[in-house]
Amino acid sequence: MSSDGLNRRKRTVNRNGDTNEGNVCRVVSREVSPERPQNQSIMKRVMSGMTLSMAILAMVYYTTQCNDTKELVMASANQSIKDFPIRRQVMCSQDYDEERVRFPSCTPQRCGRFVSDSVITEPEAKHLLLVAKRGLSLGGSSGGVTRLNVDTGLLSIATNFVNIYKLIERTQRMDEHLKELFTEKDLQVYRTVKNKIRKRIAIHFGVPSAQLYFTRTSSFLRMTSKRPQIKADVYWRRHVDKREVKCLRFTSLLYLSTYGADFSGGRFIFTDEMSNQTIEPKFGRVAAFTSGSENEHFVERVTSGARYSLLIGFTSDPKFAVKYLQVNLLTQEKAMIESLSEYLVSEDVLNSRLRRLTDNSLSLNSIALKDDTEGLLLGHPLDVYLLIRRMAIDWKEVKDLLRTKDQRLSDVQMRQIGGHSNHTNALKFDSQCVSSSHEIITNKELKDAAYGVISLINTYDLDIKSLANGFIRSKTSSGAEVTSNGNQSKYALNAFDCYLIGKQTFDNKEYSDAKQWLTEAIDRLDDMTSDEIIADIFNYLSFCELKSGKISGAQKYKRLSAAIKIKPPNMIPIAMGSTDVVPVMKLALELDCLN
Ligand SMILES: O=C(O)CCC(=O)C(=O)O
Numbered sequence: 001m002s003s004d005g006l007n008r009r010k011r012t013v014n015r016n017g018d019t020n021e022g023n024v025c026r027v028v029s030r031e032v033s034p035e036r037p038q039n040q041s042i043m044k045r046v047m048s049g050m051t052l053s054m055a056i057l058a059m060v061y062y063t064t065q066c067n068d069t070k071e072l073v074m075a076s077a078n079q080s081i082k083d084f085p086i087r088r089q090v091m092c093s094q095d096y097d098e099e100r101v102r103f104p105s106c107t108p109q110r111c112g113r114f115v116s117d118s119v120i121t122e123p124e125a126k127h128l129l130l131v132a133k134r135g136l137s138l139g140g141s142s143g144g145v146t147r148l149n150v151d152t153g154l155l156s157i158a159t160n161f162v163n164i165y166k167l168i169e170r171t172q173r174m175d176e177h178l179k180e181l182f183t184e185k186d187l188q189v190y191r192t193v194k195n196k197i198r199k200r201i202a203i204h205f206g207v208p209s210a211q212l213y214f215t216r217t218s219s220f221l222r223m224t225s226k227r228p229q230i231k232a233d234v235y236w237r238r239h240v241d242k243r244e245v246k247c248l249r250f251t252s253l254l255y256l257s258t259y260g261a262d263f264s265g266g267r268f269i270f271t272d273e274m275s276n277q278t279i280e281p282k283f284g285r286v287a288a289f290t291s292g293s294e295n296e297h298f299v300e301r302v303t304s305g306a307r308y309s310l311l312i313g314f315t316s317d318p319k320f321a322v323k324y325l326q327v328n329l330l331t332q333e334k335a336m337i338e339s340l341s342e343y344l345v346s347e348d349v350l351n352s353r354l355r356r357l358t359d360n361s362l363s364l365n366s367i368a369l370k371d372d373t374e375g376l377l378l379g380h381p382l383d384v385y386l387l388i389r390r391m392a393i394d395w396k397e398v399k400d401l402l403r404t405k406d407q408r409l410s411d412v413q414m415r416q417i418g419g420h421s422n423h424t425n426a427l428k429f430d431s432q433c434v435s436s437s438h439e440i441i442t443n444k445e446l447k448d449a450a451y452g453v454i455s456l457i458n459t460y461d462l463d464i465k466s467l468a469n470g471f472i473r474s475k476t477s478s479g480a481e482v483t484s485n486g487n488q489s490k491y492a493l494n495a496f497d498c499y500l501i502g503k504q505t506f507d508n509k510e511y512s513d514a515k516q517w518l519t520e521a522i523d524r525l526d527d528m529t530s531d532e533i534i535a536d537i538f539n540y541l542s543f544c545e546l547k548s549g550k551i552s553g554a555q556k557y558k559r560l561s562a563a564i565k566i567k568p569p570n571m572i573p574i575a576m577g578s579t580d581v582v583p584v585m586k587l588a589l590e591l592d593c594l595n
């Protein structure tokens, strides 16, 4: 769950061996660095001598400095934290301010962390370790971390990811035992454990348990000392969970192996301003903390053995809850599609846009609901984004198209639609469903969902072009494309999606990725893309070029953008939130200065 590790500054870890502040600081470099070449010439030897002296000076400097950056062991592996958890309270960061307004009753009253060895039983931990090993053994990253997301089935294989559930579906005829990968008993233990952890978090942080929802981030992790192959393998970078998955409120970790016994290195470290705080993983131990920047952390690189853990993320925002997305939105959408299809048949509607929207939603909705039989809703990483896009954009458009049409329908005709006596009832989607889901799913959520896609790209280091085509492929991987859904992907994004994600990526200051998304948007332009959006795509492309110092490229795109006739301001494309205006205006000014 981290994105920017490779370009973070070099990290040193100050370590005290005991539970309290010590005076001896051992400075250990954790940087992944290539081996030094052998120096042959005298000149080189002199140079390396000088380098060494500078390194020693730097060490002395760090050693004197490290009295200020102490390291405290919050929970050691030798300890047994049974009766009372170890707790630490920290000041809440501002990361929750927005949620505080939206969900006052479930905003954390206090922020902090706790560690306990008595949340789950030993048999439960043993069972989950077997489940983790069984699941993870189907994959295996070529780098240091293998992830298996239990809810989506996403599993690291070599430098790629596959959907394990689809894999099983395809191979089960040959390999009967795979069907039994997760038995009912396994899932039952998994659910019990998740609920126990949720309850503890609720008690500890004073949040009603019923308002803590599981997110789709839950994953088994196996960390080893293997050299990283892709960005996602670098698990030892500092990060803030909430910055990567915005909706997160609490992060919990269940450790399924023990520091010092099953592996070395691999301690969990909070990077506090004055001192680092360390948790040594222990079999059956649960650590939980508020996910904002008050709890920035990293995992030390494992030096030997294998480290197993189960990460479970919680949100207070029901829209990002697994259950909400699975049950509410999808079933609501299904009802809307049924009503609409009935209406389209009975009315012989000629509006091709309406048909296209319905067909597209129908196919995506039925894929998701078909998976329901296996309890695996929303299995593709783009599912959530696409569902929210349908709710925020497509269904709103359907409603608008129908509104326009309704005005031309007589009362008699209205009654005929679906056999209902008044048109509000007949067009269920028009009255209740669309309005309510549209009220719930706003452009803000759509932007968050787009942000979710960006986090996914960064966390798993995915190739943008492949993902835009609905395929999951790592940026750095070579060879055959590994997909989660056969060769023909139903998840291909359209010009608007790529534009929206491109804009969010731009706001994230990732200009090269933003350019890629916007170029994908250009490749996907069709008759449904409005001129305003096309002009804005070119505008953003121009800003991307400008940010990368490519002045002539910036000017070229700016001219292209200006060449498109912009309609009056009420036609400003959807999802152009007012917050975007300021930076874009600023950039526009910068660009104008160049002309
Ligand atoms: O496994 C751990 O201890 C922490 C992993 C982590 O921080 C993450 O995946 O965000």
Ligand SMILES: [Fe+2]
Residues within 6 Å of the ligand: 001, 239, 240, 241, 297
């Ligand atoms: Fe994390």
